[in-house]
Amino acid sequence: MEHETNKDRLRQTAERLFAARGYDAVGIREVVETAGVTKPTLYYHFGSKQGLLDAIFAGHYQQLLAVLGDASGYDGDLLKTMKQLVTAYLTYAGAHADTSYLQLAMTYLPISHGSASIITPYAQQLQQFFVDLFTAAVPEHGNLRGHEQVLALSLLGVLNNHVILLLNGKVPLTEQSVESLVKQYMYGIYVL
Amino acid sequence: MEHETNKDRLRQTAERLFAARGYDAVGIREVVETAGVTKPTLYYHFGSKQGLLDAIFAGHYQQLLAVLGDASGYDGDLLKTMKQLVTAYLTYAGAHADTSYLQLAMTYLPISHGSASIITPYAQQLQQFFVDLFTAAVPEHGNLRGHEQVLALSLLGVLNNHVILLLNGKVPLTEQSVESLVKQYMYGIYVL
DNA sequence: ACATTTATATACCGATCGGTATATAAGTCA
DNA sequence: TGACTTATATACCGATCGGTATATAAATGT
Numbered sequence: 001m002e003h004e005t006n007k008d009r010l011r012q013t014a015e016r017l018f019a020a021r022g023y024d025a026v027g028i029r030e031v032v033e034t035a036g037v038t039k040p041t042l043y044y045h046f047g048s049k050q051g052l053l054d055a056i057f058a059g060h061y062q063q064l065l066a067v068l069g070d071a072s073g074y075d076g077d078l079l080k081t082m083k084q085l086v087t088a089y090l091t092y093a094g095a096h097a098d099t100s101y102l103q104l105a106m107t108y109l110p111i112s113h114g115s116a117s118i119i120t121p122y123a124q125q126l127q128q129f130f131v132d133l134f135t136a137a138v139p140e141h142g143n144l145r146g147h148e149q150v151l152a153l154s155l156l157g158v159l160n161n162h163v164i165l166l167l168n169g170k171v172p173l174t175e176q177s178v179e180s181l182v183k184q185y186m187y188g189i190y191v192l
Numbered sequence: 193m194e195h196e197t198n199k200d201r202l203r204q205t206a207e208r209l210f211a212a213r214g215y216d217a218v219g220i221r222e223v224v225e226t227a228g229v230t231k232p233t234l235y236y237h238f239g240s241k242q243g244l245l246d247a248i249f250a251g252h253y254q255q256l257l258a259v260l261g262d263a264s265g266y267d268g269d270l271l272k273t274m275k276q277l278v279t280a281y282l283t284y285a286g287a288h289a290d291t292s293y294l295q296l297a298m299t300y301l302p303i304s305h306g307s308a309s310i311i312t313p314y315a316q317q318l319q320q321f322f323v324d325l326f327t328a329a330v331p332e333h334g335n336l337r338g339h340e341q342v343l344a345l346s347l348l349g350v351l352n353n354h355v356i357l358l359l360n361g362k363v364p365l366t367e368q369s370v371e372s373l374v375k376q377y378m379y380g381i382y383v384l
Numbered sequence: 385a386c387a388t389t390t391a392t393a394t395a396c397c398g399a400t401c402g403g404t405a406t407a408t409a410a411g412t413c414a
Numbered sequence: 415t416g417a418c419t420t421a422t423a424t425a426c427c428g429a430t431c432g433g434t435a436t437a438t439a440a441a442t443g444t
Contacts, residue, residue: 181346
């Protein structure tokens, strides 16, 4: 197993503490003490507290966007591709609870909040997967034309809500629950 | 016009600052200076920084739950009542951006977060309006039986997503957009 | 008019914040 | 082996944190 560097351990420690208690509520002193190093080490690797958060999100989104890229091939079956994307998204969140909590925390901030701008480019790339999905589906589903952005935003909203319920242990992550979620989104509440 | 007390002005100032930058990132010094009083005044009225946040949420939810109470009478028409509740919820959020931002920020926190427990009782009362709606609809819509909790959570998730888009200026609040949102939730994406 | 209660201010507290100056250790390269 | 680069630690910085001790002002009640 690869030897864990101080840099890696600092980032993972910060992810855990920031997720559990919020970025502003956790001090640099607590992060370095928990990681077992000192402040100059953190500042050497990340430059600042803000730089540490930037690195956390860069890593999180790089992986998440790669996973969604793998799951996004559309072949004419909207339900199937949507299930693939949704499964990939929820599975990733379940396996990366700390950074997913942070992602949600940032997603539900006012635009004016200093930290919200950190994830704006990532959030746009994330949204684009779902926009592309609906855009690709327009030939078979003409009524979706012109609604791609709104649909992408609303589906992401549904997924993010599911993520917080999942991470807080209020719903399970099963093939069946994904199926229900996707079908309800596509066909409404009467398919239950 | 009623004379504004220092207590009122402190609470409103804190709502604005906490919403814009986050509870932990705003200090008591900034709140009292912006409000034009001194710390002992704040501590006299609210007891602590935490007590100030408690008072903010108590006020916010008291009004919100009252508004939802007024909008919740079910008369057999699920679409109609859902539209009433959704309109009340979104209209209230639009008119109370600051405390609604705070509500969202608290809603998307891990259960372990110290501040998340502040709104747990309120969140349960809020959810209950939607649980009651779906419960009341079961006689006409038998397939909803047994799904009331999950439906309530998912509808609230859809609404909260809409709230953040609304507050961040990404979608308008119109009768038509509410109609689309509710119909899509009930009947799926093909009603668009 | 005085006592009591409510509400406010000044000055201060110990603790912690994000970050840096300086020094040293460890690893790499020629 | 020495020079250079990378990575770490100790000690410290000015600023701010949440909160309080003490005093005074304003409002209310008798």
